[in-house]
Amino acid sequence: AQTVTQSQPEMSVQEAETVTLSCTYDTSESDYYLFWYKQPPSRQMILVIRQEAYKQQNATENRFSVNFQKAAKSFSLKISDSQLGDAAMYFCAYLRGGSNYKLTFGKGTLLTVNP
Amino acid sequence: NAGVTQTPKFRVLKTGQSMTLLCAQDMNHEYMYWYRQDPGMGLRLIHYSVGEGTTAKGEVPDGYNVSRLKKQNFLLGLESAAPSQTSVYFCASSLDVQTGSNTGELFFGEGSRLTVL
Numbered sequence: 001a002q003t004v005t006q007s008q009p010e011m012s013v014q015e016a017e018t019v020t021l022s023c024t025y026d027t028s029e030s031d032y033y034l035f036w037y038k039q040p041p042s043r044q045m046i047l048v049i050r051q052e053a054y055k056q057q058n059a060t061e062n063r064f065s066v067n068f069q070k071a072a073k074s075f076s077l078k079i080s081d082s083q084l085g086d087a088a089m090y091f092c093a094y095l096r097g098g099s100n101y102k103l104t105f106g107k108g109t110l111l112t113v114n115p
Numbered sequence: 116n117a118g119v120t121q122t123p124k125f126r127v128l129k130t131g132q133s134m135t136l137l138c139a140q141d142m143n144h145e146y147m148y149w150y151r152q153d154p155g156m157g158l159r160l161i162h163y164s165v166g167e168g169t170t171a172k173g174e175v176p177d178g179y180n181v182s183r184l185k186k187q188n189f190l191l192g193l194e195s196a197a198p199s200q201t202s203v204y205f206c207a208s209s210l211d212v213q214t215g216s217n218t219g220e221l222f223f224g225e226g227s228r229l230t231v232l
Contacts, residue, residue, distance in 0.1 A: 004157075009155075033219040035219070035220070042225070043203065043225055043226040044223065044225050044226075045205065045207075045221075045223035046223075047220050047221075050219065050220065091157060091158065095219050102160070103148075103160070103221060105157040105158040105159075106157055107155055107156060107157040108157055
């Protein structure tokens with residue numbers, strides 16, 4: 001079974017600084033997707049960024065980027081120029097390719113942004 | 116532009132009572148899911164459906180039943196609520212994996228907070 005591990009239950013960052021959230025996963029598959037979801041206090045789950053395992057290039061979405069290390073099974077999220085609105089719970093998630101229903105989530109990292 | 120809508124958003128039950136959570140999506144998605152979120156546990160899949168009339172068990176299905184009579188709706192039922200089912204429940208939907216434009220993204224509702232006393 002696939003597992004997703006987020007080793008940092010809580011993180012904090014100063015506004016305008018950069019923070020990196022860690023995620024590791026365990027799988028024997030070669031075809032899969034990785035995601036970072038954000039859950040602000042409103043509870044709404046929002047997709048932040050996604051990465052296909054077959055792509056070597058790291059995904060980037062504005063201030064959000066990932067460091068995807070396939071051999072190490074690591075998928076960290078970097079938030080640059082942190083803003084107060086980035087404060088949220090962040091979940092790393094894994095999806096096996098070809099099966100669009102077994103999304104496995106990590107336990108989450110609570111990010112605090114200090115003004 | 117509703118997306119995924121869950122009702123009710125809050126509910127308090129007594130042990131042994133029954134209730135149904137309704138999830139509706141207007142994106143014509145084939146796949147629908149019910150997750151529960153508990154502190155320190157992340158999101159865990161309860162049941163899911165890969166199309167109208169189909170349902171399947173997820174990671175934590177015990178104590179729950181589901182039905183997908185219409186493509187746009189996915190119901191989660193608790194026949195005899197227990198305090199262990201106190202949680203926040205999320206419904207989500209996604210495109211069929213065979214769809215060319217499928218990105219694997221799940222679209223979530225806003226969650227339903229259920230308290231069982």
